[in-house]
Amino acid sequence: MGVIAKIALFALGISFFIFVTFFGRLPALRRTPIAWLHRLIWVHLPNGAVSLDERLTGRRVTSSCTRFFNYMMYDRHPTVLIFFLILLVGGEYFYLPTAWPQLTPLVKTTGTISILLPYLFLYLSAFSDPGTITPQNHAHEMARYPYDFSLFHPGAECATCHLLKPARSKHCSVCKRCVARADHHCIFINNCVGARNHHWFILLLLSTAVLTLYGGVLGVRLMTAEMRRRFPHWEMLPWRANGGAGMDVTDWLVVWSWGMQDGGKGTGAGVAMGAVTLLALMTSPLVWGLLGYHMWLVYCGTTTNEAMKWSDWQVEMDEGFAFRRRLDGGRTKDVKVEPAWTRWPVEAEQVLVRTEDGKPPAEGGNLPGFGEWQAVWRLRDVENLYDLGLWDNFKDVFVPGFMFRDPYVPLPEGRLRRKRKRRARKIYLA
Numbered sequence: 001m002g003v004i005a006k007i008a009l010f011a012l013g014i015s016f017f018i019f020v021t022f023f024g025r026l027p028a029l030r031r032t033p034i035a036w037l038h039r040l041i042w043v044h045l046p047n048g049a050v051s052l053d054e055r056l057t058g059r060r061v062t063s064s065c066t067r068f069f070n071y072m073m074y075d076r077h078p079t080v081l082i083f084f085l086i087l088l089v090g091g092e093y094f095y096l097p098t099a100w101p102q103l104t105p106l107v108k109t110t111g112t113i114s115i116l117l118p119y120l121f122l123y124l125s126a127f128s129d130p131g132t133i134t135p136q137n138h139a140h141e142m143a144r145y146p147y148d149f150s151l152f153h154p155g156a157e158c159a160t161c162h163l164l165k166p167a168r169s170k171h172c173s174v175c176k177r178c179v180a181r182a183d184h185h186c187i188f189i190n191n192c193v194g195a196r197n198h199h200w201f202i203l204l205l206l207s208t209a210v211l212t213l214y215g216g217v218l219g220v221r222l223m224t225a226e227m228r229r230r231f232p233h234w235e236m237l238p239w240r241a242n243g244g245a246g247m248d249v250t251d252w253l254v255v256w257s258w259g260m261q262d263g264g265k266g267t268g269a270g271v272a273m274g275a276v277t278l279l280a281l282m283t284s285p286l287v288w289g290l291l292g293y294h295m296w297l298v299y300c301g302t303t304t305n306e307a308m309k310w311s312d313w314q315v316e317m318d319e320g321f322a323f324r325r326r327l328d329g330g331r332t333k334d335v336k337v338e339p340a341w342t343r344w345p346v347e348a349e350q351v352l353v354r355t356e357d358g359k360p361p362a363e364g365g366n367l368p369g370f371g372e373w374q375a376v377w378r379l380r381d382v383e384n385l386y387d388l389g390l391w392d393n394f395k396d397v398f399v400p401g402f403m404f405r406d407p408y409v410p411l412p413e414g415r416l417r418r419k420r421k422r423r424a425r426k427i428y429l430a
Ligand SMILES: [Zn+2]
Pocket: 158, 159, 160, 161, 162, 170, 171, 172, 176, 177, 178
């Protein structure tokens, strides 16, 4: 196997592994081979290794591995961030010496911008505060979103921070703090993604996606230009080679491998540019996929954390344990556990509960809401309070603070009604 093929296989393997790790738990991919592979890698293989170790060494290997794994997974450390930086810097170090002299001034300008932006957004998302909830900003953070009485209920206190959990917040076990509108803890930026850095994170994904695609396409163009000079009968599509007569696929591949190795003037630097081009083209779909997933979540008015919770609710609904009833949107709130008003323009009008026995909750309990309990079978029948529609959802992520409003000015009736139509089912492509 040639060097190029080895690099290609390695990059493909890494990309696929990251893909399975990131996407294997997505509700949309449940009952697909991706979810099955995710369970194999993250559940069955570790369990198998543990039982083997039990028999061989009495769990000595596992316990030291567990300590290392826990450190890697549940402590803040910049290992993956450094790996990401090495990929970026190393890729540019090997790519640019061959590519740069061949570029036009326009490509040099746009290329420089594409190279610099990921560093800028990496810095901003890694070193900015994701929205840490402190005693000082607690009242402010409580007023960010109302409780939806489905995913987030008033009165829950964080056992570590000893503060009431604001709606949409989550305690991060890695950062050891509560984070406002927590999306997820991202090991690539060694930071949480939350209300205050979500936009930087999405811009980091976008700039990295553009950089890998730009670098990959440009690298291919430089190589194929050289290949055409050396083999004038060669074409990008094998059946168009030799003036339309076609070309043997083996010969076509031989020209490619010449291009990747000697296209860069047959020097070591040329091989390096070819390898980086290949790596960029193969990782690009993964980055675009992650970007697409995060844009989709914003479109749905939800977060990674909440999508998981909705997925759990779908299971409860499938099994017939989910019930809902109406909630008075204008009710008087218990200000000990709930803010009197929030900056969000709508209020919850439903209560969602699960029961142990599949029967509606007994009357006379102290559950919020009024009227009959109804069984809920589908996500399309419940509201997602945090989905205001595409435009407002984007504003909430990219212009933090736009939702500020005077608590004493009631909302126009029409606005409230328009905002009522959004349903949780969007999350599931339903
Ligand atoms: Zn906490």
